[in-house]
Structures are given as C-alpha cells and as structure tokens.
Amino acid sequence: MLLGCIGDDFTGSSDLANTLTKAGMRTVQYVGVPDAPADTGVEAGVVALKSRSIPVAEAVAHALAALEWLRAQGCQQILFKYCSTFDSTPEGNIGPVAEALADALDARQVIFCPAFPGAGRTVYQGHLFVKDRLLSESGLQHHPLTPMTDPDIRRWLGAQVRGTVGHLDAQIVRQGPEAIKAALAAQEHRLIVADAVSDADLVALGHVAAESPLITGGSGIAMGLPDNFRARGQLAGKAGAWHGQSGPVVVLSGSCSEATRGQVARHATAHPAREISAADVMAGRVAAEDLADWAAAQEGIAMIYSSADPARVAQDQAQFGAVAVAGAIEALFAALARALVARGVTRLVTAGGETSGAVVEALGLKELEIGPEIAPGVPVIRAGHDLVLALKSGNFGGPDFFVEAAQRMETST
Structure with a gap:
C-alpha cells in the first residue's frame, strides 16, 4: 500500500476513494480499522471512521489506531480527509486529530x-x-x-490547535509547484491553510506534497497525489471490472442540509415518500420493521426521511437534546437498513454522513469496492455480492440525485 487515508466519516471517505480510483490508483475503502492485513494489490487504502462528532480524545485515538494499521501496510504517505465544508466545532475534531497525526509522523509542515x-x-x-x-x-x-x-478557516482551525496557523494565498498557488515550495519554505507555521479555487490549484498542491508524510483536506487535495507515485513507477495501472446491480431500491435521508431538503422535496413529488419526525422517534411511535414493510410494498423508488428545516431541528433539539435526537434517529436508520436488506433490497441510497455511517456499521460491512461516479464526490459502492450503496454527503448532488443514483447503480460502466 502506497497511500494511507483516514476519513472522519463514511460519505467523505467514499468521496476520497472515488477521487483516487478515477486518478488510477487501486483503492479499497475499509469500514473502521481492519483487523487483518490488506490485500497486496491495494495501492490506496481509505480507513473510514465515524469520528467527526465524537469527543476529541476519542477521535484522536481512532485516528492514531488507523495510522498504526496503515503504517503497518507500508504506506509512504498519510492523508487525513475531512469534509469540504470543514465541518467541526471550535474544539475539534479536525485540528486535534491533524496535530496528533503530525506528531506521530514527525511532520514539519502540514x-x-x-x-x-x-x-x-x-x-x-x-x-x-x-x-x-x-x-x-x-x-x-x-x-x-x-x-x-465562521468562514475563515485560519481562525476556525486556530481555535482548535496548540500551534499557530499560516496561510498560502491564491496568487502563489496559481503560480504552480515551484512558487508554492518557496512560499512554504519561508513559513514559520507548522499548519498551513492553502487557498484553492480550481482543480489545477489542488493538483499543484498535491504535487508539492510528494515528500510530505502528512497532508490534509477534502477529497480534492488527493487529485495530484497519484501522479507522484506514478512518476516513481509505483502504480500498476490496473482497474477492477465493475458490474451493475438491479433489484429493489430505497432512499434513506437523515441529512438536514439545504441541498438534501431540496432533493427530498423534489423526489417526494413523484415517488413514494414517508417522513419520520424526531418527536415520533423519541416517543417510540415508529418501528423499523413497519417502515421496511411499507417501503417493500411501494412501486418505484421509495424514500424514508427525517430531513427537516433548521427551525424544526432547533425545536426538537431544545425539547429532547441534540445528542439524544441524533442517536435515536441514527439507531432507527440502522435498524431500518438491516430490515430492508433482509427483505431483498439490493440498492440503498443514503443522504447524510451520520446516517450513512449508521447504515454501514449496522450492515457489518468491512471492505467497499468503488464503482462509477453518480455525481461529483459520490460513487456507487459495492458492499457485497448483491448489495450496492450510494453514500451522499448532505450538500452533494443535483436536484434529481436519488433517481440518478438508482439508475447509475444498474449500469456496468
């Protein structure tokens, strides 16, 4: 294994695996830290954690465990992947995890x-x-x-870390690798927020990081990394065959993002849709088996969702507690995923990082094969002989994403 990746949620990890696969690396996504060695043909391994919203100390411990396994596989470089909207709190978890990884790898600049x-x-x-x-x-x-x-990533990251945060501005980045290297050499800061407004910027940053033990970012930061290994003659250049999956399809949406709420509303106008409210979940008025029975009886692409607008989410959190509501809804989606698969559902589309993580963990999945792209950042994933998934981050995909995902899951190219 050449490149070891640590993702802080499951949707973002599949996004990263998709980027690396498209760039020519033989990539496998692992659910949690594996308990056995990787196959020798894997060039990039993505360890997907569910650590974005857990306590800081736990997130750091999980990341270091992933790092230990990846280093044991022979990885020459580590990539810490987080959301492209830098989802975190002023306490973490992005900054503390990155600093812990940097310390373990003795990385001078990140x-x-x-x-x-x-x-x-x-x-x-x-x-x-x-x-x-x-x-x-x-x-x-x-x-x-x-x-x-706060949109200032320097300030947001600075609140989370012990060290100071520097900046690499767009005018330097767009000049290419040599200018970037010179600017980094002049920096006294260990942690550097880099501007990027185009794919070319990200590729240049990736090329500059060829010898860096650690780099962090969204999936885009990985665009230039495969070139570094290719230039050394380390990539086999082989891609696995992919075959589509037919059969029943169900959408599970727990994301409350603006984009997902729009997708949910659009889908509900033409397809069977059933909303589950936080109040009903907390009161025990909905059961996974009943919801699975309902979905199995529908024609077309049935959708079950808890996506609500910010005002309603705030009201539910005030009444029941944010952690309690999130935990209860995730538990329901987890049980629902198991029930749906037991009823013969072969295609599952999930919206939201926490929802996707709950579903993946509930199904006991270990390794995921990356397939064709549905939308930027969202590939089809094979989770078994007759089960494929689409794990969508809340803000990804177009208005008809759910229909597009169902169709893409059936294609073999």
Missing part, C-alpha cells in the same frame, strides 16, 4: 485545504466559499451538530 471546486467549495484568502456564498451564509451555519458560523 497543508490544510478543504476545497472541492467540482462541488462548489473553494478557499480564497483563507475563507471557505460554498459556490458564491461564504460558508457562514451557505446554510451550514444551521448544521445540527457542527454549525459553521
């Missing part, structure tokens, strides 16, 4: 770049934009677990 221009995420003058809006005005300020109220 680049931070969440940019993903293909999905509308760019970093300019240290500020994160979602399309034409600052992060704090994009709807992410209402995230139920990690509200992003």
Whole structure:
C-alpha cells in the first residue's frame, strides 16, 4: 500500500476513494480499522471512521489506531480527509486529530485545504466559499451538530490547535509547484491553510506534497497525489471490472442540509415518500420493521426521511437534546437498513454522513469496492455480492440525485 487515508466519516471517505480510483490508483475503502492485513494489490487504502462528532480524545485515538494499521501496510504517505465544508466545532475534531497525526509522523509542515471546486467549495484568502456564498451564509451555519458560523478557516482551525496557523494565498498557488515550495519554505507555521479555487490549484498542491508524510483536506487535495507515485513507477495501472446491480431500491435521508431538503422535496413529488419526525422517534411511535414493510410494498423508488428545516431541528433539539435526537434517529436508520436488506433490497441510497455511517456499521460491512461516479464526490459502492450503496454527503448532488443514483447503480460502466 502506497497511500494511507483516514476519513472522519463514511460519505467523505467514499468521496476520497472515488477521487483516487478515477486518478488510477487501486483503492479499497475499509469500514473502521481492519483487523487483518490488506490485500497486496491495494495501492490506496481509505480507513473510514465515524469520528467527526465524537469527543476529541476519542477521535484522536481512532485516528492514531488507523495510522498504526496503515503504517503497518507500508504506506509512504498519510492523508487525513475531512469534509469540504470543514465541518467541526471550535474544539475539534479536525485540528486535534491533524496535530496528533503530525506528531506521530514527525511532520514539519502540514497543508490544510478543504476545497472541492467540482462541488462548489473553494478557499480564497483563507475563507471557505460554498459556490458564491461564504460558508457562514451557505446554510451550514444551521448544521445540527457542527454549525459553521465562521468562514475563515485560519481562525476556525486556530481555535482548535496548540500551534499557530499560516496561510498560502491564491496568487502563489496559481503560480504552480515551484512558487508554492518557496512560499512554504519561508513559513514559520507548522499548519498551513492553502487557498484553492480550481482543480489545477489542488493538483499543484498535491504535487508539492510528494515528500510530505502528512497532508490534509477534502477529497480534492488527493487529485495530484497519484501522479507522484506514478512518476516513481509505483502504480500498476490496473482497474477492477465493475458490474451493475438491479433489484429493489430505497432512499434513506437523515441529512438536514439545504441541498438534501431540496432533493427530498423534489423526489417526494413523484415517488413514494414517508417522513419520520424526531418527536415520533423519541416517543417510540415508529418501528423499523413497519417502515421496511411499507417501503417493500411501494412501486418505484421509495424514500424514508427525517430531513427537516433548521427551525424544526432547533425545536426538537431544545425539547429532547441534540445528542439524544441524533442517536435515536441514527439507531432507527440502522435498524431500518438491516430490515430492508433482509427483505431483498439490493440498492440503498443514503443522504447524510451520520446516517450513512449508521447504515454501514449496522450492515457489518468491512471492505467497499468503488464503482462509477453518480455525481461529483459520490460513487456507487459495492458492499457485497448483491448489495450496492450510494453514500451522499448532505450538500452533494443535483436536484434529481436519488433517481440518478438508482439508475447509475444498474449500469456496468
């Protein structure tokens, strides 16, 4: 294994695995830290953790355990992948995990770049934009677990770490690798937030990081990394065959992002849809077996969702507690996923990092094969002989994503 990756949630990890697969690396996504060695043909391993919203100390411990396994596989470089909207709190977990990894790897400088221009995420003058809006005005300020109220990634990261945070501005980045190297050499800071407004910027940053033991960012930061291994003649250049999957399909949406709520509303106009409210879940008025029976009886692409607007989410959190509500809904989706698969569902589409993580863990999945791309950052994933998944981050995909995902799951190219 050449490149070892640690993702802080399951949707983001599949996004990263998709990027590396498209760039020509034989990539496998692992669910949690494996308990056995990787296959010798794997060139990039992505260890998907569910650590974005857990206590800082636990997130650090999980990341270091993943690092230990990846180093045992012979990895020459480590990539810590987090969300392209830098989802975190002022306490962490991005900064503390990155610093712990840097200490373990004795990394002198570490680049931070969440940019993903293909999905509308760019970093300019240290500020994160979602399309034409600052992060704090994009709807992410209402995230139920990690509200992003400050678009200045330097300031947000600085609140989480012990060290100081530097900046690599867009004018330098667009000049290419040599200018970037010179600017980094002049920096006294260990942690460097890098601007990136195009894929070319990300590729240049990746090329500069060829000898860096650690790099961090969204999936876009990985665009230039395969070239480094290819230039050394280390890539086999072989891709596995992919075959599509037919059969019943169900959508499970727990994301409350603005994009997902729009996708849910659009899908519900033409397909069977059933909403589950936090109040009903907390009162025990909904059961996974009943919901699975309902979905199995529907024609077309049935959808079960808890996606709600920010005002309603805030009301539910005030009444029941944010952690309690999130835990109860995740537990319901987990049980529902098991029930659906038991009834013969072969295609599952999930929306939301926490929802996706709950589903993947509930199904006891260990290794995931990366298939064709549905939308930027979202591939089809094979989880077994007759089960495929689409794990969508909340803000990814177009208005008809759920239909597009169901169709893409059936294709063999």
